[in-house]
Amino acid sequence: MSDWVVQAIATAVKAGLVIGIAMNIVPLLIYLERKISAYMQGRIGPNRVNLVLGDVRYLLPPSMRDAVPASLSRFKLIPGSLQPLADAVKLAFKEEIVPASADKVLYYLGPLVAFVPVATALAFIPFGTGTWDLFGTGHVIDLRIASADVGVLGLFAISSLGVYGIAAGGWGSGSKFPLMGAVRASAQMISYEVPMGLALLAAIATVGSVDTQAFVYEQATTWGGMGWLVFKQPLAALIFLVAMFAENNRLPFDLPEAEPELVGGYHTEYSGLKFALFFLGEYMAMILMCSLFVTIFLGGWSLPFVVDPSGTSGLNALASGLVFLAKIMLVLNFQVWIRWTLPRFRYDQLMHLGWKVMVPLALANLVVTAIVLHLAA
Amino acid sequence: MLALVPGYVPIAFLALVCLTIGGVALFLSSVLGPKRRTKVKEMPYECGVDPIQQGARERYSIHFYLVAILFILFDLEAVFLFPWAVGFREMGGDARVVVLVVVLGFIAALGAGLFYEWKRRGLEWD
Numbered sequence: 001m002s003d004w005v006v007q008a009i010a011t012a013v014k015a016g017l018v019i020g021i022a023m024n025i026v027p028l029l030i031y032l033e034r035k036i037s038a039y040m041q042g043r044i045g046p047n048r049v050n051l052v053l054g055d056v057r058y059l060l061p062p063s064m065r066d067a068v069p070a071s072l073s074r075f076k077l078i079p080g081s082l083q084p085l086a087d088a089v090k091l092a093f094k095e096e097i098v099p100a101s102a103d104k105v106l107y108y109l110g111p112l113v114a115f116v117p118v119a120t121a122l123a124f125i126p127f128g129t130g131t132w133d134l135f136g137t138g139h140v141i142d143l144r145i146a147s148a149d150v151g152v153l154g155l156f157a158i159s160s161l162g163v164y165g166i167a168a169g170g171w172g173s174g175s176k177f178p179l180m181g182a183v184r185a186s187a188q189m190i191s192y193e194v195p196m197g198l199a200l201l202a203a204i205a206t207v208g209s210v211d212t213q214a215f216v217y218e219q220a221t222t223w224g225g226m227g228w229l230v231f232k233q234p235l236a237a238l239i240f241l242v243a244m245f246a247e248n249n250r251l252p253f254d255l256p257e258a259e260p261e262l263v264g265g266y267h268t269e270y271s272g273l274k275f276a277l278f279f280l281g282e283y284m285a286m287i288l289m290c291s292l293f294v295t296i297f298l299g300g301w302s303l304p305f306v307v308d309p310s311g312t313s314g315l316n317a318l319a320s321g322l323v324f325l326a327k328i329m330l331v332l333n334f335q336v337w338i339r340w341t342l343p344r345f346r347y348d349q350l351m352h353l354g355w356k357v358m359v360p361l362a363l364a365n366l367v368v369t370a371i372v373l374h375l376a377a
Numbered sequence: 378m379l380a381l382v383p384g385y386v387p388i389a390f391l392a393l394v395c396l397t398i399g400g401v402a403l404f405l406s407s408v409l410g411p412k413r414r415t416k417v418k419e420m421p422y423e424c425g426v427d428p429i430q431q432g433a434r435e436r437y438s439i440h441f442y443l444v445a446i447l448f449i450l451f452d453l454e455a456v457f458l459f460p461w462a463v464g465f466r467e468m469g470g471d472a473r474v475v476v477l478v479v480v481l482g483f484i485a486a487l488g489a490g491l492f493y494e495w496k497r498r499g500l501e502w503d
Contacts (some may be wrong), residue, residue, distance in 0.1 A: 011387045021484035023398075036485070095410045100419040101428075104423060112399045119395040123388045145391055148384035158388075169415055175421030175428075180437065187441045190448040199453045201462050268422055273406030277399060348502035351444070355491075355500045359451070363488050366458075367481060373465060374477045 006139040014145050018122050021325075025332075026283045027084035035080070039342045046080030049252045094272040101174030102269065110169025111270065111277035114162055118284045121159035124151055125291045127324050128301050130213045131310055132317035143214065143317060144299075151212040152200060152296070156193075159288060162281065163189050169278065170266035181265030184255055184347065191354040192246035192253075198362035199239040202369040203229050203296050216300030216310055225304030230297040235365045237297040237357055244289045246354065249282065250335055252342040253350060290331040291324075298327055382476060454487050 031046070038045025057065040098107065112160070128143030148154055163186050169184020204210055206229060207218045219228050231235040246253040257265030267278045294300060301320035302309055308316050421428050461480050468476060493501055 015387065015391050019394060019398070021389070072478065092405060093410050095412065096406050097414075097418055099421050100416075101421050108403060112396075112403060115399050116392065116395045119398075120388065120392040123391045146384055146387040149389065154388070173421070176423065183437050183441050187444045189485060190452075191444055194451045194455065197452060201458050204459065205465055208463060209465055262424065263424065272410055273402045276406075277402050294480040351500070351502045355447070356495065359491060360488070363484055363491070366486055369466070370477060370480055370484075373438060374473060376469075377466065377473065 002138055006137075007141075009055060009140050010134070010139075011145060014143070015123075016355055018125075018127065018145060019119065019329055022122060022284060022287050023280075025287055025329075026280060027088070028089050029087065029283060029286070030084045030087075031081060032333065033339075034083070035332065036336045037340060040337075046083040048080060049082040049086045050079055051081060088276060091276045092273055096274070097269075097271045099174055099269050103172040103174060105114065106168040106172025107174075108172075108274075110165050110172055110266075111274045111281070112165065113168060114165030115277050115281035115284065117158050117161035117165075118281050121155045121288055122284075122291070124148065124155040124212050124214045125288070125295060126216055126300060127291075128317050128320040129307065129309065129311065130217075131312050132314065135314065138311075141317075143211065143321065147213070149211055149212035151210045151214070151338070152204065152292075153210050155212070155288075155292065156197070156200075157327040159285070160193065160319075162285060165278075165281065166266050169270070173266075173269035175269050177263045177268045178266045181257060181262045181268065184262075185249060185257075185266055188248055188249070188253065188255065188350060188354075191323040191351060192243040192358070195354065195358035195362045196243035196247065198359065198366060199233075199243065202236040202295070202362070203233050203240075203368050205231055205366075205369050205373060212295055212300075215296055216302055219299040220302030220307070220309035225302060225309075226299070228297060233297070233365075235361065236369075237293075239362050239365070240293060240297065242353075242358065244293060245335065245338065246350070248286050248289055248335075250286070251339040252344050254344060255347055286332065286335065287328065290328045290335070293331055294327045298331070299312065300324060300327075440502060447494065447499070450490065451487070454483075454490075458483070 035045045037043075059070050060068065098104070105160060123145040126142075126144040130140075130142040130144070130147075131144060132141045133139070134141050146154075150157075166185045166189075167182050170178040170180075170185070173179070196313075203215075209215070209218075215229075221227070223231070231333050245251075249257065257267075262268075267275055270278060301324040303323045307320045307323055311317075386397070423429070458480070461476065465476065465480075
């Protein structure tokens with residue numbers, strides 16, 4: 001087979017793999033988030049919907065049922081683990097309520113635009129090595145969907161379109177709370193994109209490329225495999241991390257959906273699967289931003305002694321994928337941890353932090369980076 | 378042109394996949410589930426009170442427009458720095474000194490713009 005055909009098939013497989021894994025991380029993340037939140041607050045959390053429903057003794061022949069103690073009969077495998085699935089099914093069968101005052105086109109477009117660009121931007125994330133020799137056939141597979149040179153820049157260009165979905169949904173609902181939520185969300189997301197972009201600039205200057213795979217190679221091949229940008233660019237990493245929370249509308253920056261003030265924010269008027277799509281988009285954005293943070297600052301799929309950055313074996317490629325998955329799960333759980341550690345900001349504090357602290361800091365970091373790079377070269 | 382295919386066509390492919398997922402979800406939500414529309418149910422939600430005015434194309438704080446304008450300014454200026462960031466490390470000796478001075482000047486201009494905005498109270502949120 002020609003390389004072109006192999007690459008086309010590989011692209012389809014990679015796309016299915018990435019979307020499949022990302023879509024499966026979402027329910028897992030919702031479950032983990034609810035469970036971790038519960039433990040942090042001394043609650044139990046979801047524990048009713050289990051993998052085994054009912055009495056397992058009925059799986060045995062009648063004569064053997066009494067031999068199993070009653071305490072073991074309701075064996076629960078990871079209590080509550082199927083709760084997100086149950087919620088999804090519930091949402092699917094909910095009535096679709098469209099407000100009479102809604103702008104129908106924008107109302108339907110909102111959730112779609114909030115989800116599609118964010119999920120599409122995953123194409124740029126390298127989830128494994130770029131040198132896997134496909135079963136020794138000589139076809140080199142790059143473990144990311146789009147091997148585009150624009151990398152980080154393209155990722156930002158596409159994922160930023162998600163703001164339009166939120167704005168369209170909030171405006172199209174024709175209701176006051178969603179409008180306020182949408183306006184707040186858009187202002188917050190674009191405000192924090194400035195420091196995020198500036199922090200990214202410092203990282204790009206350090207690596208000398210916008211190619212996402214180049215970022216990982218640079219980090220995997222310097223300082224004995226630990227040349228992670230979180231060590232080389234600590235301030236940029238911190239700014240990016242804070243901006244990441246604001247971009248994802250996560251606590252402590254969840255003002256767009258501050259329940260006591262705004263009911264549900266921009267998705268107040270949405271029900272059923274349209275609400276689920278907004279929700280999915282939000283969690284996809286979390287996964288995307290965490291993947292980007294891992295790729296740029298935490299060495300991506302690389303780990304000294306575990307992954308060989310230029311290895312061609314299938315085992316090496318698999319190891320790199322698992323390392324990447326482990327890293328993003330850690331960062332995702334960090335987000336949940338922060339959620340219950342810091343209280344919510346006020347809106348003026350949020351804008352103050354964004355424009356008066358983060359932007360000047362990011363600019364200063366850029367100046368220092370420029371001078372250090374000049375002196376070091 | 379052909380060289381662009383492996384890098385960029387997969388993005389369109391993935392966008393199509395995601396669009397399909399989203400479209401199916403939208404379609405299912407309009408097919409599944411009961412449909413009992415009432416006038417009260419279709420009112421905009423205002424915590425159970427009758428809506429004060431029909432529709433909500435209200436005015437909101439002018440600050441939000443200002444933030445959007447500031448974003449365009451600063452983000453556009455940041456975009457000019459991307460080519461510098463990519464090429465700076467590989468530049469040789471003399472050229473790099475010139476480029477460094479120019480870039481520092483550019484960042485200073487950015488900083489001055491921010492400072493001006495700050496002093497004109499454009500960043501205040503009262």
